[in-house]
Amino acid sequence: MASDRIFGLVTLITAVAYIAAATQIQTNFFSGEFLPKLFPLMIGAVAVVCSLSIIFKPDPDPAWPQPPTWISMGIAVVVLAFYAVLLTPLGFILPTVFAAGILSYQISPRIRPAILSGIGLSLGLFVLFKYALGLGNIVAYRIPTAAKLWDAIAILIPFVGGH
Amino acid sequence: MDILANLAIGFGVALSPYTLFLAVCGCFLGTIIGALPGLGPSNGVAILIPITFTLGLDATSALVLMTSVYYGAMYGGRISSILLNIPGDEPALMTTLDGYPMAKSGRAGDALVLSGVASFVGALLATIGLMLLAPSLARVAFLFGPAEYFALYLLAFCTLGGMASNNQAKAALAACIGLGIAMIGVDSSSGLPRLTGGNLHLYDGIDFLVAIVGLFAIAEIFFFIESHGKGSSIGIKLDKVTIPWKDIMATKWTMLRASGVGFIAGILPGAGASLGSFLAYMTEKSIAGPNGGFGKGAAKGIAAPEAGNNSAAGGALVPMLTLGVPGSGTTAVLLALLMTLNITPGPTLFSERPEVVWGLIASLLIANFVLLAMNVPMVKIFVRILMVPAWVLLPGVTMISFVGIYSLSGSYFDLLLMIGFGVLGYFLRKLDVPTVPVILGILLGGNMEDALRRAMTLSDGDPMYLFSSPIAIGFWIAAIAGFVAPMFLRGVLKKPQKHPTDGPID
Numbered sequence A: 001m002a003s004d005r006i007f008g009l010v011t012l013i014t015a016v017a018y019i020a021a022a023t024q025i026q027t028n029f030f031s032g033e034f035l036p037k038l039f040p041l042m043i044g045a046v047a048v049v050c051s052l053s054i055i056f057k058p059d060p061d062p063a064w065p066q067p068p069t070w071i072s073m074g075i076a077v078v079v080l081a082f083y084a085v086l087l088t089p090l091g092f093i094l095p096t097v098f099a100a101g102i103l104s105y106q107i108s109p110r111i112r113p114a115i116l117s118g119i120g121l122s123l124g125l126f127v128l129f130k131y132a133l134g135l136g137n138i139v140a141y142r143i144p145t146a147a148k149l150w151d152a153i154a155i156l157i158p159f160v161g162g163h
Numbered sequence B: 001m002d003i004l005a006n007l008a009i010g011f012g013v014a015l016s017p018y019t020l021f022l023a024v025c026g027c028f029l030g031t032i033i034g035a036l037p038g039l040g041p042s043n044g045v046a047i048l049i050p051i052t053f054t055l056g057l058d059a060t061s062a063l064v065l066m067t068s069v070y071y072g073a074m075y076g077g078r079i080s081s082i083l084l085n086i087p088g089d090e091p092a093l094m095t096t097l098d099g100y101p102m103a104k105s106g107r108a109g110d111a112l113v114l115s116g117v118a119s120f121v122g123a124l125l126a127t128i129g130l131m132l133l134a135p136s137l138a139r140v141a142f143l144f145g146p147a148e149y150f151a152l153y154l155l156a157f158c159t160l161g162g163m164a165s166n167n168q169a170k171a172a173l174a175a176c177i178g179l180g181i182a183m184i185g186v187d188s189s190s191g192l193p194r195l196t197g198g199n200l201h202l203y204d205g206i207d208f209l210v211a212i213v214g215l216f217a218i219a220e221i222f223f224f225i226e227s228h229g230k231g232s233s234i235g236i237k238l239d240k241v242t243i244p245w246k247d248i249m250a251t252k253w254t255m256l257r258a259s260g261v262g263f264i265a266g267i268l269p270g271a272g273a274s275l276g277s278f279l280a281y282m283t284e285k286s287i288a289g290p291n292g293g294f295g296k297g298a299a300k301g302i303a304a305p306e307a308g309n310n311s312a313a314g315g316a317l318v319p320m321l322t323l324g325v326p327g328s329g330t331t332a333v334l335l336a337l338l339m340t341l342n343i344t345p346g347p348t349l350f351s352e353r354p355e356v357v358w359g360l361i362a363s364l365l366i367a368n369f370v371l372l373a374m375n376v377p378m379v380k381i382f383v384r385i386l387m388v389p390a391w392v393l394l395p396g397v398t399m400i401s402f403v404g405i406y407s408l409s410g411s412y413f414d415l416l417l418m419i420g421f422g423v424l425g426y427f428l429r430k431l432d433v434p435t436v437p438v439i440l441g442i443l444l445g446g447n448m449e450d451a452l453r454r455a456m457t458l459s460d461g462d463p464m465y466l467f468s469s470p471i472a473i474g475f476w477i478a479a480i481a482g483f484v485a486p487m488f489l490r491g492v493l494k495k496p497q498k499h500p501t502d503g504p505i506d
Helices: A002-023 A035-056 A067-090 A093-107 A111-132 A146-154 B002-014 B017-035 B041-054 B059-084 B090-141 B146-164 B168-182 B208-227 B245-250 B252-267 B272-288 B299-315 B317-323 B329-340 B347-352 B354-375 B379-385 B390-409 B412-430 B436-458 B463-467 B470-489
Strands: none
Touching (some): A002 B168, A035 B168, A035 B436, A067 A093, A067 A146, A067 B208, A067 B390, A093 A111, A093 B390, A111 B390, B002 B017, B017 B354, B017 B379, B041 B059, B041 B208, B041 B329, B041 B390, B059 B090, B059 B329, B059 B354, B059 B379, B090 B252, B090 B272, B090 B299, B090 B347, B090 B354, B090 B379, B146 B168, B146 B463, B146 B470, B168 B470, B208 B329, B208 B412, B208 B436, B245 B252, B245 B299, B252 B272, B252 B299, B272 B299, B299 B317, B317 B329, B317 B347, B317 B354, B329 B436, B347 B354, B354 B379
16 A cells, blocks of 8 residues: 555656656757657656556555665665676676675575675676677776776766766 | 468578577577576567677577577476476466476476477467468558557557556556656757756667666566575476377367467467467366366366467567567567667568568577477476576676676666666566566657657647547557456456466566
8 A cells, every 4th residue: 555655656746747847848940849748748647647546546565575685685786886887997807706796695695605606607707708709898807097996986976976 | 372482582591500500599598598487588588689789690690599589488488387386487377387286296207398399389380370460461551650550559558558467557657657768868850859857878868778678687686686586496306308199199289279369369469478378278278177187287288378378479479570569578679679670660571671571480480490309308408407596697697788788888877777777677566567568668659659740740730630540440449448458357367376476577
């Protein structure tokens, strides 16, 4: 009940914001005044109706995970985000060892298998991508300068890193 | 004769040693993807698309590879259904009902071979059906104007939404999320950005591959963290594999009937393979009556859903190729592949790129025979692979997904976006909001809007133009019926809940 009500409220706010943004769409002579806004407005309107329906007729709550599991999933998201930004400055091998190892540990919390799967996956996939699939330029390893490393991590900090 | 001549072109394309090699690779990979629990066909195909793209394969080779993966995954789904009592993908759910009891009674090998043969019959008949039906449907599709296309897209969303969720509002909302995302980016007619919030990374729009891999593959990690990868150990012993001729002969009519039922279910836009296997199983169960032994390891109970599932997988290709409207989650991903390769599915595909269509059909036929060979004598290899633990498998799949998406643009932004879609996918699936309409919305949003805009331009802004032809009105009625009917049929069409079905969709 409560989950669906919150979900419906979030989507309702998003849909209203979407409609507001759609009315502000810039148009010019080529596109006509109305056509670029028409379909986004229709989508927003349907989404509002659906959200209201979910708020007023909610389904039973799903079985949400326990707090420790939420922490595990949060760690996974953070690790993946770091992996995403470090792939460019550090290359494939080193970030993959950590990312794969930590993910493995989140699924099955045993240290040794996690370390082994991190190292194994990193090297195994490197060989697969470089030699079997010829994607060497994508999985190459690099040694970055401290400044580049900081630039990459800064992306993840709001208001510090830019787009 | 037309068909035979076309087929000759197709085999001319598909029978080169290189494409044959790709077909074998694809079948092998596909069977593994299908067999591993939690890695369904849509998932597998989605992860492999960016990599295929980066390898620089030409259109035909890429298509051969990916459709082999698609068919292979449909075959492979049954392996974990039978041995683990966990469906490898959703359509294989029905196979657990009789497959697992049969395996438990010491006939695991028989169950695997029988289901392999049933898969072969279903897929082969469906490919032949595709060959016969698709060209004529393509001719009809030439009559469609923008009003008809708009109604057709709507029909796809309505039937898919009606089938995919227990709550109509959630299914429709999912479609809105997808369509809303598709609107982001530079508008083609004005050349001005829409709904980007001023973010330069969003001017090109959101790549559907990023969304697909995020929603399917990355979301899966969170489910595995939640379940700690439990329930993936084999408790069934597999002895020598022999061919159970008696069972195969006894189920031959079952296989044929199930293939027919499955094919029709597959053609319906939005219905897909899950419905095919479900209807096929239910038909056979009601024909056999209460003494048929269904649910206790009946041979017919294994043959019917497998033939139906694979036949529906072939049937789902008909609307995807002729109209550009996919019939299931996996065909939606295949549509994404075609778009990546700059091939626009639709009626013109058959007249302008016959080598692509018929090469695809020929490769499907080839893939079928390769798969039969792989799945009957070599089934033990795949059983071995099932033993890969989740704590190696899932990180591996994630890293492959990252490299794939990274190779598309080389930008961290797409990767962060993909993680975002993964988190979104987790919450959506937790809340019973289907993710396939989201994908379909992102894929079809641009086309749907184009159809609407052209209709409005042609009619000078008269909304009644959308209902101006009998075909369009028919689609509108079917769309409304497809959306509303499941509310009333839910009691009748209730899926047997054997396991929590939080697995990937179709």
